[in-house]
Amino acid sequence: MEQLHIVGGHRLSGKVRISGAKNAVLKLMAAALLVENECIIRNVPLIKDVLTMIEVLRSLGAEITWEDEAVLRIKPKKDLNYTAPDELVREMRASVQVMGPLLTKIGKVKLFQPGGCVIGQRPIDLHLKGFQALGAEVVEEHGYVYADARKLKGVDIHLDFPSVGATENIMAAAILAEGTTVIKNAAKEPEIIEEQNFYNRLGARIRGAGTDTIRIEGVPKLRSVPVDYTVIPDRIEAGTYILAAAITGGDVTLVDVIPEHCEALTSKLKEAGVQITTDGDMIRVVSNTRLKAIDTTVLPYPGFPTDLQPQMTAVMTLADGTSLITENVFGGRFRYVDELVRMGANIRVEGRSAIIKGVNRLTGAVVLAPDLRAGAALVLAGLVAEGNTVIEGVHYIDRGYERLEEKLTALGAEITRI
Numbered sequence: 001m002e003q004l005h006i007v008g009g010h011r012l013s014g015k016v017r018i019s020g021a022k023n024a025v026l027k028l029m030a031a032a033l034l035v036e037n038e039c040i041i042r043n044v045p046l047i048k049d050v051l052t053m054i055e056v057l058r059s060l061g062a063e064i065t066w067e068d069e070a071v072l073r074i075k076p077k078k079d080l081n082y083t084a085p086d087e088l089v090r091e092m093r094a095s096v097q098v099m100g101p102l103l104t105k106i107g108k109v110k111l112f113q114p115g116g117c118v119i120g121q122r123p124i125d126l127h128l129k130g131f132q133a134l135g136a137e138v139v140e141e142h143g144y145v146y147a148d149a150r151k152l153k154g155v156d157i158h159l160d161f162p163s164v165g166a167t168e169n170i171m172a173a174a175i176l177a178e179g180t181t182v183i184k185n186a187a188k189e190p191e192i193i194e195e196q197n198f199y200n201r202l203g204a205r206i207r208g209a210g211t212d213t214i215r216i217e218g219v220p221k222l223r224s225v226p227v228d229y230t231v232i233p234d235r236i237e238a239g240t241y242i243l244a245a246a247i248t249g250g251d252v253t254l255v256d257v258i259p260e261h262c263e264a265l266t267s268k269l270k271e272a273g274v275q276i277t278t279d280g281d282m283i284r285v286v287s288n289t290r291l292k293a294i295d296t297t298v299l300p301y302p303g304f305p306t307d308l309q310p311q312m313t314a315v316m317t318l319a320d321g322t323s324l325i326t327e328n329v330f331g332g333r334f335r336y337v338d339e340l341v342r343m344g345a346n347i348r349v350e351g352r353s354a355i356i357k358g359v360n361r362l363t364g365a366v367v368l369a370p371d372l373r374a375g376a377a378l379v380l381a382g383l384v385a386e387g388n389t390v391i392e393g394v395h396y397i398d399r400g401y402e403r404l405e406e407k408l409t410a411l412g413a414e415i416t417r418i
């Protein structure tokens with residue numbers, strides 16, 4: 001079992017390059033199943049979830065090679081399998097994103113039903129309702145979900161909640177449908193625009209990604225052209241380094257970022273007293289006073305991202321005053337709070353909110369990361385806590401952060417993997 005050991009108290013300074021976006025690249029890899037020829041995806045982060053998605057795609061019949069650092073070549077075979085091994089689907093929920101592309105390409109898919117998850121209930125009912133509305137037959141039995149469709153037909157679909165995964169899966173399923181599909185109350189995340197752009201390069205006709213209405217005009221066939229695509233920077237990794245600079249009273253410049261994608265966070269931090277300036281694809285974060293407590297409400301994009309909620313809580317533990325963080329996306333996302341409390345934080349959870357009374361110091365302790373972003377929050381707390389912090393459950397953090405210790409060490413942190 002690996003652990004991260006952190007000696008707290010170092011002010012971070014310097015430059016850090018942000019990697020490609022995990023939540024975009026995983027979906028683009030799934031989307032690559034629709035490629036007639038082959039495709040190159042660039043700026044791919046070397047993280048555990050990408051390695052798992054490579055295994056999922058190989059099991060479905062795609063050839064995948066690393067061409068270079070951060071460059072993947074994907075060539076799907078003519079005859080794809082319609083199912084992937086259960087253990088891979090169990091390991092990574094994002095495996096469900098192969099459903100839409102498989103329905104389009106081969107007209108059927110069978111997957112192990114992804115169950116509950118450490119951050120709360122994560123059903124896929126909205127994905128399945130969308131497939132059904134398009135004309136697929138969907139059966140859930142013996143712990144599996146099957147979807148079958150000889151021919152899909154365009155339809156208007158109104159999502160009850162702007163689910164990222166459902167929007168992406170329905171978009172993929174509608175590409176070759178007969179007629180036009182309109183997804184209303186669609187998720188507006190930048191990662192969805194990435195997918196629209198990728199599919200359109202293959203010959204799909206999709207408009208509106210980034211707004212709440214996406215229109216997919218079915219085409220009879222995709223083009224057989226090689227595609228070369230570079231993934232956007234990871235706004236959640238960027239947000240984590242911005243918060244690392246804020247909590248350590250640092251002076252950190254992030255390079256290769258899209259500042260607009262981080263605005264929900266940066267506008268909040270400015271309110272808390274952090275100096276933030278942007279220039280092209282750079283963000284400079286300077287923090288040299290005790291931060292003011294501020295309230296944060298988590299919402300779908302462009303609201304404050306749920307994937308930065310635990311890290312924001314960690315920063316607020318040391319702010320001056322009481323802050324309230326309300327989580328509106330994933331109900332069960334406060335499991336890390338007890339670990340921060342063990343480090344000296346004063347936090348009380350009531351329903352969907354955490355009430356954080358700022359304290360003067362955190363102290364290092366042995367803590368357990370309960371999930372990926374919560375793990376990042378514990379790292380932030382460790383960076384500033386007095387003495388040594390030992391973080392267990394590092395495999396969660398490895399799912400989504402490329403070379404975390406290396407990047408933090410280059411900024412002056414004392415962090416090692418044992």
Ligand code: UD1
Pocket residue numbers: 023024026094121122123124125126127128161162163164165166187306307329330331
């Ligand atoms: C994606 C991201 C995840 C992020 C989340 C919200 C990936 C790989 N993961 O997850 O990091 O935290 O968006 O920004 O991109 N829901 C339903 N029924 C459904 C689908 C979702 O009720 O069929 C609910 C979920 O329980 C949750 C909410 O909708 O409460 C948001 O989920 P969703 O946007 O689908 O998240 P994911 O796509 O799973």
